[in-house]
Amino acid sequence: MQTLDSIIFLTPIVYVLVINLIAFLAMWWDKWKASKQEWRVAEATLHVIGFMGGAVGIFAGMYRLRHKTQKRSFQALAIVGLIVSLIIYWLIVQMYV
Numbered sequence: 001m002q003t004l005d006s007i008i009f010l011t012p013i014v015y016v017l018v019i020n021l022i023a024f025l026a027m028w029w030d031k032w033k034a035s036k037q038e039w040r041v042a043e044a045t046l047h048v049i050g051f052m053g054g055a056v057g058i059f060a061g062m063y064r065l066r067h068k069t070q071k072r073s074f075q076a077l078a079i080v081g082l083i084v085s086l087i088i089y090w091l092i093v094q095m096y097v
Contacts (some may be wrong), residue, residue, distance in 0.1 A: 030068075058082075
């Protein structure tokens with residue numbers, strides 16, 4: 001039973017880490033495809049990942065990779081995604097307090 005409790009305890013933390021890694025990798029993949037003039041990741045996909053809690057990964061990708069930093073409409077929705085992600089993080093923290 002101790003193992004199940006540990007898994008349940010760690011699942012939200014692992015989720016946040018994984019969704020942000022996926023978000024960063026999606027930004028990297030989109031940047032790489034853009035440099036090759038190939039099919040790209042849809043902006044809607046990037047926003048959905050951000051709204052699922054991966055907005056920190058989206059912002060890390062934006063500024064670390066210098067990708068989509070000039071597109072204001074993308075940035076505006078990314079900020080909304082960040083607010084949603086922060087709410088998700090806050091709810092997770094409340095589970096542990």
